Amino acid sequence: MTFTSNSVPGWQFWIDRGGTFTDIIAKTPQGKIILHKLLSENPEQYTDAPIQGIRYLMGIAKDEPIPTAEIQVIKMGTTVATNALLERKGDRVVLAITKGFKDALRIGYQNRPDIFALEIILPEMLYETVVEVEERYDAQGNELIPVNTSTVRKDLQTAYDAGIRSCAIVLMHSYRYPQHELIVGAIAQEIGFTQISISHQVSPLIKLISRGDTTVVDAYLSPILRRYVNQVKNQLHHPKLMFMQSNGGLVDADLFQGKDSILSGPAGGIVGAVKTCQMAGLNKIIGFDMGGTSTDVSHFAGEYERSFETEVAGIRLRSPMMSIYTVAAGGGSILQFDGSRYRVGPESAGANPGPAAYGKGGPLTVTDSNVMIGKLQPDFFPQVFGKNADSSLDLAIVKQKFLQLVEQIGDHRTPEQIASGFLTIAVDNMANAIKKISLQKGYDVSEYTLCCFGGAGGQHACLIADVLGIKQIFIHPYAGVLSAYGIGLADLRIIKEKSVEAQLTEELLTELTNVFSKLIKVAKAELNQQQTQETKKIKILQKVHLKYQGTDSSLIVDLDSIQQMRTQFEQTHQQRYGFMIENKALIVETVSIELICPTYQPEEIEIQPTRNTPLQPTATVKIYTADTWYDTPVYDREKLQPGDMINSPAIVIEPTGTNVIEPGWQGKISDRNDLILQKI
Secondary structure (H helix, E strand, C coil): CEEECCCCCCEEEEEEECCCEEEEEEECCCCCEEEEEEECCCCCCCCCHHHHHHHHHHCCCCCCCCCHHHEEEEEEEECHHHHHHHCCCCCCEEEEEECCCCCHHHHCCCCCCCCCCCCCCCCCCCCCEEEEECCEECCCCCEEECCCHHHHHHHHHHHHHCCCCEEEEECCCCCCCCHHHHHHHHHHHHHCCCEEEEHHHHCCCCCHHHHHHHHHHHHHHHHHHHHHHHHHHHHHCCCCEEEECCCCCEEEHHHCCHHHCCCHHHHHHHHHHHHHHHHCCCCCEEEEEECCCCEEEEEECCCCCEECCEEECCEEECCCEECCEEECCCCCEEEEECCCCEEEEEEECCCCCCCHHHCCCCCCEHHHHHHHCCCCCHHHCCCCECCCCCECCCHHHHHHHHHHHHHHHCCCCCHHHHHHHHHHHHHHHHHHHHHHHCHHHCCCHHHCEEEEECCCHHHHHHHHHHHHCCCEEEECCCHHHHHHHHHHHCCEEEEEEEEEEEECCHHHHHHHHHHHHHHHHHHHHHHHCCCCCCHHHCEEEEEEEEEECCCCCCEEEECCCHHHHHHHHHHHHHHHHCCCCCCCCEEEEEEEEEEEECCCCCEEECCCCCCCCCCCCCEEEEEEECCEEEEEEEEEHHHCCCCCEEECCEEEEECCEEEEECCCEEEEECCCCCEEEEEC
8 A cells, every 4th residue: 555645745754662662654755655663672783763763764874963854753652651650760759739638649549459458558659758838728719828938948949959850739729729839830940840740730630639640640750751852852953753642642742741651652553543444444443452562452433532540550640541451461471381370471571582582582472372383484574583683583492492381381282282372361361351441341342343453463363353253353554563653644632621520501501611712722822832734624522521410430422412411421321331310410520622633644545456367375384273283375465465365274474563364264455455354
């Protein structure tokens, strides 16, 4: 498939920096698309994978400067902030909170996720020290205690003198009455704090705990992001740089915030899956993104699903994020036999040393299982492995390690049966993740298409679809780098929210019109800061978060008449919870607007067949599947053309991945060059 763009000529780079691999798609000034994949960490060869990829694609030597004038835009998704949060390597933070609430965030909601645990291990706090601010508003906005500025200044100065440069400010009721927070923010600025996160700006929503946690995360991660952004900008001499946010939209690098960066990479995958499936006329999809470290699954039925309250690495976050469910089952998930059962993950071999087959002394992994049973063929892999990054996959070491497992397990199974057993466990883990986001929410997955992407997705797609009863699988030509492609296709999105907490009445609806127009004004002002040319094409969505009076969980509906909103709310409530309560008062918890501005529109060109002869395989290999060895044809994806039918079993090789068509499935190539697998 060829895409052409109607925007200004110049290089475009769409980059997804993942845990194991960094995927880069370049669009040349002539409109040609080039794909490139490299290890995210390879300290012997380069310091920063995205910069190295740009150099490689533009043909620039290590010591030459990159010609920024030739680059139109760089769009990037990054795991820099996610890793800093998981490893607790963010910036040192001081928390300024209303006096008397010093330990509020530590106490949290007193949740007991493990009800029988005798020793409760509280999550580590991200802030280092706390400053209590003598101030207070009541819930109606009456000032009970003015800010004691001299004490605040002295306490913040002490924190600053201790070397802390990041400050999170969280005061009671400030989501509605922000004056005191602004006073404390101004003092922090005068002292010289380089990162000041103020809760009513970061998360202007009711609930002190989640607003506080989100603000602390922002203060903890934003400096890390800022340093990374500056590092990229300095090496590239200030190009147009945009980052993917957790909510599925792009944002200018200078406005990229810590709280919006947690799902930066995976969000690109959902956008890529949705946009490519919609081009193919598919509107109900399960996104299945299997990479080296983990698998991300997502659900789409016409609108992006977002969660507004999320827990990541033990930290509560109240920021719109793509609804992605992640399991620790990737190509690099380590295989273990603990004496009585097979275990897959959650530990991963990562990029270094990687799976055993990479030839760097790594352990057995899911990837090695596929090598053992023939689904991954070393002959069709690039020679980038081994100590000198110039060898093919090492089949001998994989066989040797599986023979050791045969001896350890000692139940007369063959190496291929053991490898297949480990794969069954990995497939079940991933299928269970899909059930969580679909069946458990009242969706019938048999009506959906499995949109499969990520470097390891195509090896397992048929097996997962069989477990779930899904009858169709969609694999885009860029499936191996679809997160990067999605980042390229993503729109610029700005989401603004405001807490309301009032009963839904006609009078309130009139007031909400003003609230919505203010939010839209703020969003448009933010859009103008981002120097985009597409402002005429903007689209604005207006949403209302409703809940029954006396309950805690809200559902999102479109802004409409009261009757229409109630009907939509009740239908969603019935589907999600299995019941509804007629004539019960509805509470508007929050309102939100989403401003969408397109950044790139590919023009699709339908491919015309060029070969008149029947399709011939590149090779025939043996694979072990469904408890039998099969002679299996291998096809080169680049030689397939519209109309080609592929019977199972078969392997379809492409530059960024391997697709296995299991017995009982049939593949066909669509007029857009998509590979569509159907259950037969």
